[in-house]
Amino acid sequence: MKQVVVFLGVKFGQLCDGNPGNERRTNDRYGSGHFGAPRGSGTHTGLDIKCNDEQAVFAPFDVYIDGRSVPHHGVPNLGAINDGILMRGEGLCFKLFYITPVKTSGFVRKGQKLGTMVTMQTFYPGITSHVHVQMCWKMADPTPYF
Numbered sequence: 169m170k171q172v173v174v175f176l177g178v179k180f181g182q183l184c185d186g187n188p189g190n191e192r193r194t195n196d197r198y199g200s201g202h203f204g205a206p207r208g209s210g211t212h213t214g215l216d217i218k219c220n221d222e223q224a225v226f227a228p229f230d231v232y233i234d235g236r237s238v239p240h241h242g243v244p245n246l247g248a249i250n251d252g253i254l255m256r257g258e259g260l261c262f263k264l265f266y267i268t269p270v271k272t273s274g275f276v277r278k279g280q281k282l283g284t285m286v287t288m289q290t291f292y293p294g295i296t297s298h299v300h301v302q303m304c305w306k307m308a309d310p311t312p313y314f
């Protein structure tokens with residue numbers, strides 16, 4: 169039997185207040201925001217979407233929140249920036265980093281508030297403040313969904 173791969177055509181809706189087109193972080197003094205960009209000895213395993221500090225972050229489609237997700241395990245002194253959410257929706261499992269969640273379980277409808285962008289400038293002065301979007305299988309590139 170012939171196998172058929174269906175592209176679901178899933179697209180992320182607006183993630184951050186003030187960035188209706190999900191404009192991406194390009195290049196700044198700390199690096200680039202695209203998937204696969206160099207990060208020290210490794211690579212960037214997500215896609216960065218611009219988001220000014222303390223803005224509201226919205227559900228890009230209807231999602232179930234599966235819990236909190238910590239971006240940098242075992243890195244001390246990151247404080248409030250080291251926060252994020254694990255969720256699924258539209259057949260995708262993914263994480264959003266640098267967000268202080270409104271809640272860490274349950275259902276959130278598209279466009280409703282998931283959380284608040286952290287104060288990234290305190291930790292990385294001059295960076296393009298951003299939400300980091302990472303698939304649960306982190307070798308997967310989230311870019312096609314934008």
Ligand code: ZN
Pocket residue numbers: 201212214215216299300301
């Ligand atoms: Zn990132």
